[in-house]
Structure formats: C-alpha cells, structure tokens
Amino acid sequence: MDELKTRILSEGKVLPGNIIKVGSFLNHRVDTKLMARMAEEFGKHFDIKKVNLVLTIEASGIALATMCAYTWGVPLLFAKKAKSDNIENGLICSEIYSYTYKKNVTVMVESDYLKPENHVLIIDDFLANGEAIRGLTDLVREAGATLEGIGIGIEKGFQGGGDKFRKAGIDIYSLAVIESTENGIIKFRD
C-alpha cells in the first residue's frame, strides 16, 4: 500500500535492535483515517463477505482492528494478555513468547465470543516473529472457528514470521513488508 509505505519512510525511525518506530501514526498516536483506508485495502484482498468477526490482540492492534470491524460491519474481538478480575470462567487460551517483555504471556478470549460459526479475519498492526499472531490462530482453532486470513499493517519480513504462515498455506496479507533496515535505511519487499 503506497500511502502506508510513504508514511513509514517519512515518519518511521529504525531504533537499535531493528525496532521500527511508527508511533506518530500507527501504534501510539493513531491516524484513524489512514486506518480506515488500510481497512479498505484489506477488503481488496480478502473476501470480506465471508468474514463475521475481526480478531486482534491488545493493545496496539485495537485501533486498526476497530476501523476494520467498523468498515466491514462485523464485531471486533480483542484477545487479552493476562487474567484480570472481570474475566470469569470459559476462556480459550494460548501461551506465546513476548519479545517485547521477554517472557511468556497467556493470550485469551472468552469462549462465549469465539464460536465454531465464526469466520475470522485476524488483524494486527505489526508482525515480526509472529508469536502474537500464532497465539491468535491457536485461539481460532481451539474454538473450532474458521480462519479466513490474516491482515497485517507492517510486516518485518526479515524476521520470518509472515513467511512461516505463508508456508503453512495461510492467507496472510501485509500492507507493507519491510525487507531490511540496514544502516537505518528501510527497504520494502517488492
């Protein structure tokens, strides 16, 4: 998506550890009109008529996923990362490794909200090693729901997470795939 790539090049920063900072428009301050256009772009790739649930994970994926769910007229469900007081029984869980927090994290949804009749499009702002998304696909499978695909804002192609899903035959579509950040210069995959 050219508009997204232009924003990444003009506002993105490469930090030590290959961290790509796009907090000015994607995952801290958010340009919600851009999110709506990203939702439209996903709609060109996926057959949205089949989708009846958008699934994401807290926290930074929620803004993009909200605009997707709104644009497509389906509910949004965001997975939570740790047990809090207002989640009762009936959870579907998966364990992932968080590279941000350097520890295992449980991702979960209430089983009432993810059912066998759901056709799920997973949406997230970022994909690197793919652990968070792997956790979400686990939830979909455990619920007996159907995974229609995975839509990603920015994929760090050089970390291999996206290609693992492609090899597994999952329909994953990233609006911008960053192939390298050598010397702080962002290069996209063609």
Next chain:
Amino acid sequence: MDELKTRILSEGKVLPGNIIKVGSFLNHRVDTKLMARMAEEFGKHFDIKKVNLVLTIEASGIALATMCAYTWGVPLLFAKKAKSDNIENGLICSEIYSYTYKKNVTVMVESDYLKPENHVLIIDDFLANGEAIRGLTDLVREAGATLEGIGIGIEKGFQGGGDKFRKAGIDIYSLAVIESTENGIIKFRD
C-alpha cells in the same frame, strides 16, 4: 444515552466486587457501530470544534476512542502503561494505582505527541475510582495542553471517581452512570 443503558441492562452482569461486565459489546467483544453512536452522543455535549486530540489509555478505551477520533477527524493518542522497548526518550509520565492489578502503574505518552497547542478530550470506556483518568489529566497538565473535557462510556457513580472531577470543575460527561448494583440489579443515576 438510552441505547447504551438498554444494552447494559440486557447484556451486563454484576460480578462479585461490584464488577460490571459488559464484555459482549464494550470492552472485549466490541460493537463498533455502537461506539460510533456513542461518539455522536459525546458530540452533542462537548464543543468538538475546539478539540484537536483524543486521549485515552490502553487497552480497553482504545476502541471507543478510535471511533471518536475518526468521527471528529482528529488524531487519537493512547497512553501506555509500562515502558516497552520501542519508546525512546521524551516521555510524560504519571503514576496511578491500578485496582485491577492491585499495584502502581506508570502511564505515559511521548512528549512529541502531546503539546501545549493540543486541546484534549479524554475518552475512556469505564470510570470507577477515576485513577486512570486522573493519570491522563496529569499528562495533559504536564504537557501544558488544554483539557476540554472527559467523555466516559459507563461511570460507576457509587465509586465516586466522576464526582471528584465534577467538584473540581472539570467538564465530565458519562453516557451511563450506574448508581447502584445492589442484589445484582443495575440502577442508573437520573
């Protein structure tokens, strides 16, 4: 807001500890069209023309705040709750007590995104004791920005957080104020 109150009465559950569970439409699974109508409702109370930034806190406030920012055509900024790798220097911080996690939590935004020229409407899905919102008002004040008001989805009136802000002369507007949950029956403030 009648539609919201009806949803609370038909789908909400009162859990032990006066926790009001509305995860079917507000803060786990999200009805984004309802969020858009809640944004419209805030627009009847606040002078949105003055507002140039919506501020919320991760995670459950993000969906509602996204629809507000989108509806009003202004950027969204969500405060983060703990230092992660992709936040560099230049932070504005406030310490709050989280009753959910029973510990102090630092809330923060990057100073690049909250400036003296910002006219801020704080939006959150829930207000109970008001600690999270107090933290956000601290950030606005420390940034030298102007607080235009606070818009809340559901206020637990019996916990007093909202009334503290009202007494301090802050324009706080909650779409549903729950006055009591005795015997599991939800009663609204008139």
